[in-house]
Amino acid sequence: MMAGGAGEDGRGAGCRDPDPALTPTPAWPLAPTPASTPSLSLASESLQALQDLTGDGGVRKEQLRPGVGQPVPPSASVAVRYSGYLGNWNKLFCSNGSSKYPRLMKIGKDITLWGLEIGLLSMSKGEVALLVLTPAYAYGQRGCPPSIPPNATVLFRVEVLDFIDSQECDAFFELTCDQRDRLPLEKVLKVAATEREFGNYFFYKQCFKIAKDRYKRALSILGHSSSSKAEQSQINASKLLLFLNLSLTYLKLERADQALKYGELALEMDQGSAKALFRCGQACLYMREYSKSRDFLVRAQCIQPFNRDINNELKKLARYYKEYMEMEKEMCCQMFDPLHSYG
Secondary structure (H helix, E strand, C coil): CECCCCCCCCCCCCCCCCCCCCCCCCCCCCCCCHHHCCCCCCCHHHHHCCEECCCCCCEEEEEEECCEEEECCCCEEEEEEEEEEECCCCEEEEECCCCCCCCEEECCCCECCHHHHHHHCCCEECCEEEEEECHHHCCCCCCECCCECCCCCEEEEEEEEEEEECHHHHHHCCCCHHHHHCCCHHHHHHHHHHHHHHHHHHHHCCCHHHHHHHHHHHHHHCCCCCCCHHHHHHHHHHHHHHHHHHHHHHHHCCCHHHHHHHHHHHHHHCCCCHHHHHHHHHHHHHCCCHHHHHHHHHHHHHHCCCCHHHHHHHHHHHHHHHHHHHHHHHHHHHHHHHHHHCC
């Protein structure tokens, strides 16, 4: 069976920054039910028609849908949808098809079947394949009672939803602090970018607390001391993205004070960032600081006058402020009505 980690290792290649103005990465369709799964005979002549991934027939593959890009690398964290069967696809013994957001698994760590690892390393993002694993590459002579009998050949339908190569991060966190400080800035920036991509992955899966932790982890990496203005400029550019992402993530966590804090840190990096002004305006609106909210949003609107999100937020602000003033007026009337009654 596939074993997954706690959801702390993974993002998908090509995942974009979490921003409502951007379209999220589309989710791949769910794995079909057993009834709609293609029938694959275990007869030797049928197996011979499949791609032999191991050279000894231990892991055979039929591609149902091609993927895009490079194959999954050995150091990747991968999100997959899978279903495991016995016989001719007629006995389902494991599946994560009902999971909206399959957990991320680290190749070489979280996947317990050797044959599945071999199969995944032959696949690319978006690919769907049928895999046939002989006992030596699956559950062996003992099987896995009561679901898997001894010496069982098992079949898997696997879909690679997304993956990210975390080799640079793995190597970085094995170093001592002194060794990290001596790394070239290029490598440090790459590790921080990978951590940010992890955060983006979890953000899109609505795991906002985990996303927040990954963004902060990336910020901690960027404590690298710069030796020139050019290097500091590169570090600041990476920090700006993280500040913006943290501001939005804290809004999702309903922590407007922290959202404002990171929005203002982003403004320190780039005073003309419409996105940072917008985040600060959102945070102040949430905290009912209407005057500050209007100031941030109007400044953002001056930079991007046709931005729909900014204009809609200003309309929301006007509506909330009107409701607030009406409520204040009503409270005043209630306070002074008793005085009029004695007049």
